[in-house]
Amino acid sequence: MAQSEKSSHAQRVRDQVQLEARSRDHRLQVGLVLTGVLLLAVFLWTGLKENVYTDWRRYQLEYRDILEKKAKTKLGRKLHQDFDIRIRQVVIPELGVVDRCVSCHNGITDPRMTDVKSPHKVHPGPYLNQHEVGKFGCTICHRGQGRALVFSEAKAVGHHWPHPMLPGGLTQSSCGLCHSPAEVRSAGGEKYARGHRLFGELGCVSCHKLYGRGGSLGPELTREGWKAPQEVSMKNVRGDKTLARWIYEHFQDPQRIVPGSLMPPPRLAAGQLEALTIYTLSLQRRDLPSKYLSPGKYLELHRLRNPPEMTGKQLVARYCGTCHDTGSYGRYDAFYQRFIPAIRGPSFVQLVTPEYLDAAIRRGRPGTPMAAWAGGLKDNELVKIRSYLLGRKVEPGVRLPPKIVAQAKDPGLVIHGDVAQGAAIFARQCASCHGPRGEGRLGPALANRVFQGSATDGFLYATIAYGRADTAMPAFLGTHQGSYRPSQIQALVAFVRSLGGGVRPRAKVASGSANRRTP
Amino acid sequence: MGQPEQTTFWQNLKRLPWTFWGSLVRHGKPDTDRARSQTVFSNLFLHLHPTRTHIRSLRFSATMALGVFTLSLFVIIVVTGVLLMFYYKPSVETAYNSVKDIHYVVPLGRIMRNVHRWAAHLMVVAVLLHMARVFYSAAYKQPRELNWLLGIGLLVTTLALSFTGYLLPWDQLAYWAVTIGANIAGSARELTDAFGITQSVDPGGFTREVMLGSRGVGGEALIRFYALHVMVLPIFMALLLGVHFWRVRKDGGLARPDADVTHAGKGAAPKGSPAVKPEQAPTKTYGLMCVVRDRKPATNLDPADTVPSWPYLMRAEVLIFVASLVVCMVLGLLFDAPLKEAANAAIPENPAKAPWYFLGLQELVSYSAFMGGMVIPGVALLGLALIPYLDREKEPAGVYFSGARGKRIAGYSLVFGVVMATLAVAIPVSYGWLRNWVPDINQIWIILVNPGTLLTLAYMAWSLAVLRTTRSTRMAAIAIFTCFLAGFFVLTYVGSELRGPNWDFYWSKSAWPTH
Amino acid sequence: MSERLKPDPVPRRSFLSIAGLGTLALAGVGALAGMVRLLKPYVYPEPMARFRLGRPDEFPPGTVKVVPERSIYVISEPEGVAVISLVCTHLGCIVAPADKGFDCPCHGSRFDPKGRVLRGPAPRALLWLEVSQAADGSLMVDANREVKPNTWYRG
Missing domain, CATH: 1.10.760 (Cytochrome Bc1 Complex; Chain D, domain 2)
Structure with missing residues (x-):
């Protein structure tokens, strides 16, 4: 009895399961048909996208019609007859060129294509006479992404391509x-x-x-x-x-x-x-x-x-002249808002040592537009520039006293003075151009390490005392109103030296003239 | 009946089509249950299925079709991948251009690459979802621990496949993503650096160099990734898959409560006993399996609740496959797979981002490469692997969240996980972290105490709290799994959407400074 | 014997299942066709088969010229211009111009100056390639198009 009850229960379960499975299966079958149809639709979409709706195919069909219309001669008829619809490309392995531009620009070499619309036109100008498309491709001149088959991607502006097409004019x-x-x-x-x-x-x-x-x-x-x-x-x-x-x-x-x-x-x-x-x-x-x-x-x-040898004059004109012009006068540069030194100025070339010029050219003036030239030009060229600048003839009228010139060229000479007094004068007279801490404004930076390392005390003294002819730097030595006595100028030199933080030109060992006092 | 047994060459030839068919298909028309079972049984590819399937396993809610979906994606990826291999040229000079050509001029090349790419992304998602489904329906429990481990192996292999494939187009996206990924792999160096022992012990440098075959990402890395991507990993994956499926059968099919809930009503059948006693079961071709005295294979439990796998299961599987294909194709038709400029070691991408599924990691890595790149993912994987061994409660498998309490815990954990992960991102973004507060702090502190480690600790503490309160390892497992899942999603979202150049925080991509 | 031991009655193939099978079979054929299509490229990664030879006046009658990078041999005679491929018709080696005709280095085929087989395993004469003119008048050769031997192109 229990046995049959149990078995009828089992039968019921079994029927339920069968029922559920069947109804589920029915839904699955409907689903299969639907997804199957969807899949076919997607395949169809893919096929159409791939084979029918492509720009190059449309353009080639248009071009074939154009060819047919223009087929007046035997050659023209043959061209029309031979024209088949397919992707065309120019492959030039040695240039790394794979250009498919010709898939849409089909008439690029056909001189008859002057009166047709854009992609079909013949290439303007005589450029292709010397530059056969099959040997040069298109992107070598126009840039752009030659592998692409869609214009926007071939032009490649904003399309993840490093070298987009150049605008026509460029x-x-x-x-x-x-x-x-x-x-x-x-x-x-x-x-x-x-x-x-x-x-x-x-x-x-x-x-x-x-x-x-x-x-x-x-x-x-x-x-x-x-x-x-x-x-x-x-x-x-x-x-x-x-x-x-x-x-x-x-x-x-x-x-x-x-x-x-x-x-x-x-x-x-x-x-x-x-x-x-x-x-x-x-x-x-x-x-x-x-x-x-x-x-x-x-x-x-x-x-x-391997540049040809140039004279010092040519080198200066080419590499220095942009800022310093001829170098024989100081000028104000509105863009940099500073005076540009007269590197061939009469006062400067009398006072300057070759070492000073060398340092200025090779190491530049860090922090100013004057950059270091070591490496940018060859050594012998830098020497030529230096000799050219130093070789300037100085007219008698601007000659400085020989003693002053000699002092300026003596790196061992130390000028002592009252730094506090110098500071006071500096603040009054010099700071407006050279900056309160000598950091340089309109005038050169005096606190500059390269400057401090190559300008002798005598050079500073002479420059302050006698000024720079043909530049904005006036002479301060004198007796009239606004001028200073030699001791005051010595104080200034001492102050300027104090701006360098201990950097100064190295004395020549041979000179033996260390620590001489000034007159 | 003249010469009945005498067959001649000519007769054999005449009968060739039928004999050949007979050797191919070893059963009659599948119009009876028995024939259908035989169909499944005698076919190498179909016999991975049981001959009969439990009705419950056929319901969508049992699996959400995720396993078969993942497999379908894998098949799609393999087929498209093999086709792409015919055109792809794995060398630094040619890789990028060959992908460009696949995109532009290979017949159907563009759609193949797109489908390959989207199916790969979908597969990562599907694997994660499948894992979550298995976890929440408690299908990892005894005797299915091994299959859970295999699943984790499959997850790692899937990620490895995606990552190695990422490099192959050799564009900026690939190059910098893999550079980042490789540096994450080498991030053990951060720890050795902090202790100052990198000169003598350098496991980070070792893994990095083994991975890349060089100091940086270059031709050697490309060929290594290629070999891994097209051969080593797929073979490994196929092997794992085979064992994974085989285990599903050996472990008694899909996990389900013992006394099943059929339409006959809950508890209608006496608990613990099959609805039909085996001796009353219909004659079926169990073969050797009848002799095996064990609960494995467990296919013959309640046979009344089962239906033939052919056609009921097969049809469902085919449907899922076709649907996956449709989804991938539509995605591939609508969206092109990305391809940026050719790789250029001199121009870094900013931001340089890893593939999206690693962006959560990259977010953690932005706090500490070693913790975020090695320790936390290592701990997470280890934790995942240990779950079935630590949670051995005998509960009905196949019930989502193991009931209402589990659902509640999962809900709380979700909130907790999201909040904590958000805090882990928000606090450093708003207030900075140790280095901002104490500029000269020792790197070891940065490694040990960073939002990533704190977040991990918070999750662990939460799970322990749940364990104490509920005294149920299953509930604790639900808590920590949910937390990590929530953390993964939050961090991945932050990494992919809210991080811009220099890994700075931006509310939207439109706010990024133009380069 | 219980009645349950009898085979289940299974309904005949329904319209639905046939429709499902049909669409899937169709889709399968489509997918297979697509895969095969993928293997036949639209373009090759090599210079185009149709290329420019030069202006017609570069080839006055009597010219004989080998263009090694294209493996062709250009003859110009009063009847016109012709281009002969230097690819051996036997197994694709490049034949070398010899005293009178061409020798194949691979299996010893020998051809006369017009490409006819003199001896060796070559099954047929060297290919004569189509010569045509581009729109700008220059001579073009198409390595993919064969013409009958002794076809001379006159512009």
């Missing part, structure tokens, strides 16, 4: 990859050549190095035109966040793009701005295969790396 910068400016000046590279000339005229190398040569105040520019956008700060760039735009806006206003930049605004007209941007973009150091470089480019690169 493409000339790519001439500089293989050509020297002189070669293309009248062959389609006018702006590039003009930018190169401007680069020289503006004296950019005074602060920037090119292939290791030049000033060190600004960054080296050898591959400035091939930087990735992340290498510069795009924060304040108003246009596209591209390198080309960064360079352009930076030339408009260096301080807006790079806050705190030491670069004086070049103040260029629009055309010059574009030309200089183009030249800067041409600085890439890509090291292309040598067979691509023109003879002129070889020569240019060779000259950049």
Whole structure:
């Protein structure tokens, strides 16, 4: 009895389970059909996206129609007949070029394609006559992402590609990859050549190095035109966040793009701005295969790396003149808001020792726009500059007393004076230009270590006493109102020396004239 | 009946299609339960299933389909991955461009890569959810401890696969994420540095170099990651998977309460005894299993509650697979897998972020690389592994949260976990930490006392408190598991959404300073 | 024997199950087709098969020129210009121009100057490639398109 009860219970369970399984299975079957249909739809979507709705296919179909319309000659008919719809590309392994631009720009080499819409047009200008697409590709000149098959991604502005397409006007910068400016000046590279000339005229190398040569105040520019956008700060760039735009806006206003930049605004007209941007973009150091470089480019690169010998005068004009001009007078620079020393001034060249000049040129004046030149120029060039500056003829009218000149060249000479008195005079007379602690304002920084380490006491005395002809530094020795007696000037020298924190020129061992008192 | 047994070559040839089919499919049409069972039984791929499945295991609520979902994703990843291998070129010079080409010109290459990527991300999620499901339904308990351990192995392998794959596109994202990941692996150096013994004992440097094959991420790392990603780890994964599935069967199928809740009503059947005695069970082809005297395999318990796996279980599995494929394809069609600029060791990404599932770790690492990168994840993994050995209470498996009390504890723990994790982020963000307060503090203090370690300790304390109050190891396990899960989610969210350049805190990505 | 020992009655395949199987089979075929499609690339990572040879006036009649990087041989005669592939038709070695014709270094096939087989295992003459003109007039060669031997292109 219990047995059968139990078994009927089991039967009930069994039926329930069967029922549930069946109804569940029915729902599963419906679900399977639905998801199966969904899957088919997704496959269809994929297939369409892949094979039908692609830009290049649409453009090629359009282009085939154009070819048909233009098929007037035998050649034209053959071109239409042979045109098949497929991805086209230019592959140049030695340049690392894989350019699929020709998948949409199908008429790029067809001279008949002058009256058609944009992607089908023939390439403007005579550029392709010398630069066959199959040998150069497109991105070598235009930049951009050649592998892409969609225009926005080929242009690659903001698409995670380091070298987006150059705006049309700036493409000339790519001439500089293989050509020297002189070669293309009248062959389609006018702006590039003009930018190169401007680069020289503006004296950019005074602060920037090119292939290791030049000033060190600004960054080296050898591959400035091939930087990735992340290498510069795009924060304040108003246009596209591209390198080309960064360079352009930076030339408009260096301080807006790079806050705190030491670069004086070049103040260029629009055309010059574009030309200089183009030249800067041409600085890439890509090291292309040598067979691509023109003879002129070889020569240019060779000259950049192995510069021809220049005279001291040429060197000064090229590397120093940007700030110091001829160097024979002192001038006020509105951008840096300071007087720029007359490095060939008559008073200066009489007093200065070769060691002083050497230190000033090689080590610069830390904390001022005068940067160190050791490394930026070769040793013998620095010597040439020094000799050129020292070699200035001094007219009789500005000659200093020989005794004063001799003192100035004696590093062993120590001038003693009343530091407190000197401080008082300094605060009254000198601080407005040189700063209360000699830190330098309009005038040179006197507390500067390099200065203190190379300026002799005699040099300081002579400079304060007799001033600097043709500069803003007046002579303070005299008897009239506002002048000072020699002891007061000695006090000033002592005070200035106290600003250096014990740094002073090393006495020559041989001179044996240590610790002599002044007259 | 002339020459009945005489077969000739020609007759054999004529019968070839049928004999061949017969050798392939060793049973009749699956139109009876027995034939269906045989179908499952005699097929290598299907026989991972039991011939009959408990009705309860078929219900969505029992598994939420997460295990099969994970497996489906794995299959999708393997297939797309093999296809991608035909085009991917694993070297520093070619890797990035080959991925670009897969994206642009390989027929269907873009969708394959997208599906591979999204399925990989989904798989990490699915593995975590599957683990949570198993945990909350108490399915890790005896006799399933081993399978729980295998599951943890699978979790680690999944993460390793995702991480090694992350490097392969060789773009900025990959390069810097892996640089960070490798530094986390080498973070033991932080401790040895603090003691000043790195010169002589340098386990951090060792793991790092073994991982990268060099000092930094370069060609050696790429080929290592490639070998791991396409061969070593998938094989290991497949092995583990096989054992994992096999254990599911050997441990008696899905975990479920002994006296099951069928539609016949709770407790309708006498507790502890099957609804049908084995001797009354329908004749079935149990084969050898009938002879085995043990509770394993436990397939023949309450046979009345079971239905043939074919077609009921199979259909559900196929449905899950197809649905997963649809999900991955739609994701792949809508969203391209990311590909940034080619890797450049000179231009760091800022912020440089690890893959998202490591961002919780990266958040911890921002306090202390050694604690956040080695100790805390190590402790968490060890804790996970120990759960089934420390919690041996005999409770009905297969009941979520083991009842209402567990649900309550899980709720409280969730709140506690979220609050503490939020505090662990908020306090350093608002007030700074030891280094801000005592600038010259010894690094050892930084390592020992940081928000990450404190958070871990708080979770442990909470769990101990629950243990004391409830006197139930299961409840304590629920508490700590929930806490860690909550902490993982909070920290991952913070790391991925609220951290910007220089790992600074930002409420939204739009507030990031433009580079 | 209890009635439960009889096999369960199973309903015939329903429309639903057939529909489900059908769509899945279709999707499977689609997926398989996609996978096979993936293996046949659209483009190759090598220079295009169709390339520019030069301007027609670079090849006056009587010119004979080997372009080694493309493995082709250009002949210009009064009838026109022709391009012969230097790839041996036997197993793909590059044949070398010899005194009279071409020698294959691999298995000793020999061809006459017009590519006809003189001896050796080569099954057929060297391929004559299609010469055409681009829109700007320059001569183009398509390494993928074969023409009949003795087809001379005249612009």
